[in-house]
Each structure stands twice: as structure tokens, then as C-alpha cells.
Amino acid sequence: MSKKPIALITGAAQGIGYACAKALFDDGYDVILSDINAEGVSEAAKELGGTSIACDMGDRAQIEAMFAQISADHGPLSALVNNAGIASPGDFLSYDLDTFDKVIDINLRGVFIATQLAARDMVEHGIAGAIVNMSSINAQVAIPAIPAYCASKGGVMQLTKVAALALAKKQHPRERGWPRFYRYRDDGRRECKPRSVQNGNVAHALGPRW
Numbered sequence: 001m002s003k004k005p006i007a008l009i010t011g012a013a014q015g016i017g018y019a020c021a022k023a024l025f026d027d028g029y030d031v032i033l034s035d036i037n038a039e040g041v042s043e044a045a046k047e048l049g050g051t052s053i054a055c056d057m058g059d060r061a062q063i064e065a066m067f068a069q070i071s072a073d074h075g076p077l078s079a080l081v082n083n084a085g086i087a088s089p090g091d092f093l094s095y096d097l098d099t100f101d102k103v104i105d106i107n108l109r110g111v112f113i114a115t116q117l118a119a120r121d122m123v124e125h126g127i128a129g130a131i132v133n134m135s136s137i138n139a140q141v142a143i144p145a146i147p148a149y150c151a152s153k154g155g156v157m158q159l160t161k162v163a164a165l166a167l168a169k170k171q172h173p174r175e176r177g178w179p180r181f182y183r184y185r186d187d188g189r190r191e192c193k194p195r196s197v198q199n200g201n202v203a204h205a206l207g208p209r210w
């Protein structure tokens with residue numbers, strides 16, 4: 001069992017996922033790097049001094065097995081970065097349904113499964129943890145060549161807002177880290193008094209009017 005806070009980063013063999021793993025390692029986390037690329041993630045973990053787990057985020061059984069392994073070998077998570085993602089470009093009219101399903105499974109369904117498992121763990125152990133879901137500008141900006149990617153990232157954006165609101169109420173009363181949503185004035189200055197979800201003020205939290 002680790003004495004440091006534990007962070008799991010998916011899609012961490014390279015790119016943004018690896019950079020997140022490095023940043024968390026530098027911040028004192030015990031980092032677990034996961035990726036479908038078993039060899040690549042093993043090398044990346046060795047470079048950082050972390051642990052690696054091969055996992056396909058499009059496969060529910062593999063995700064569940066990964067969380068069970070982490071729980072048994074390391075303990076409860078303090079941070080999860082849902083970073084693994086694929087784009088799979090293609091023409092809209094001939095876009096293959098299996099490809100669409102694959103992108104959604106990895107980019108959205110896998111994010112939901114991992115977010116839920118990590119959140120259950122954090123709630124059970126009273127950990128005020130952090131879950132970061134990697135969306136994209138394509139959650140809002142539509143590019144015709146990547147239909148499934150745009151749809152999945154839009155889903156991730158909304159799923160993350162839902163999770164933030166659902167989980168805000170689960171935090172232990174001792175924790176002072178209730179999510180707060182500040183409104184910014186036109187001059188860029190923040191209003192002094194935050195709106196807190198603690199008082200049930202969730203209806204507009206994270207909504208477009210903010």
C-alpha cells in the first residue's frame with residue numbers, strides 16, 4: 001500500500017497523458033500509468049518511477065480489472081486523469097458504425113466507467129479527490145472529418161458537469177473543498193462571494209449562463 005496519494009492516468013504511454021503523469025509525479029503522487037500500448041506504457045512508467053498497467057479503455061472488463069488491481073496493490077485513488085482517446089477520422093456519409101462505436105466506447109463509455117469506479121472509491125474512503133476528464137475544443141467546434149470524436153468529446157464535457165454536480169454532495173462534511181463557482185465581471189475581476197453547491201445551489205452551477 002502506498003503512503004503517497006495515488007494517481008491513475010489513462011493513455012499515459014505518450015503525449016498529454018505522459019505529461020500529466022510527469023506533473024503528478026513531480027507533485028508527489030504515486031503515479032500509475034495505464035495504456036493500451038503495454039510496451040510503451042511500461043517504458044514510460046520506468047522513466048518516471050511509476051507503475052504501469054496495460055488496459056484498453058474500450059473494454060469494461062479490463063477497466064474493472066485495472067481498478068481492482070490498483071485497489072489491492074496500492075489502495076484508494078486520490079486522482080484520476082481520463083486521458084486516453086482516439087480520433088478515427090472518416091467521411092460522414094460512409095462513416096463506419098463499428099468505428100463510431102469504438103470511438104464512443106474508448107472516449108466516452110470508458111470515461112464514464114472509470115469516473116464512476118474512481119468516484120465510488122473516493123466516496124467510500126472519504127477522499128476529496130480529483131477527476132480530470134480530457135475533452136476537446138471539438139466538444140463545441142464541429143469538424144466534419146471526425147464525427148465520432150466530436151460527439152464523444154461533447155459527451156465527455158456534459159458527463160463531467162453531471163459528475164461534478166452529483167459528487168459535490170457526496171463530500172464528507174469535514175472537507176472544506178466544496179466546489180465553488182465564481183462569476184467573473186466584464187473587467188475580468190472575480191466576484192468576492194462564490195456561489196457554493198453546498199447550499200443546494202446546483203441548478204445553474206457550471207451551466208452556460210456562468
Ligand SMILES: NC(=O)c1ccc[n+]([C@@H]2O[C@H](COP(=O)([O-])OP(=O)(O)OC[C@H]3O[C@@H](n4cnc5c(N)ncnc54)[C@H](O)[C@@H]3O)[C@@H](O)[C@H]2O)c1
Pocket residue numbers: 010011012013014015016017034035036037055056057058083084085086106134135136137
Ligand atoms: N493533442 C491535442 O491537440 C488534443 C486536443 C484536445 C484534446 N486532446 C485529447 O487529449 C487526450 C490525449 O491526446 P494526445 O494528443 O496526447 O494523444 P496521443 O495519441 O498522443 O496519445 C493517446 C494515448 O492513448 C492511448 N490509447 C489509445 N487508445 C487507447 C485505449 N483504447 N485504451 C487505452 N489507451 C489508449 C495511446 O496508446 C496513446 O498512448 C485525448 O483524449 C485527446 O482527445 C488532445
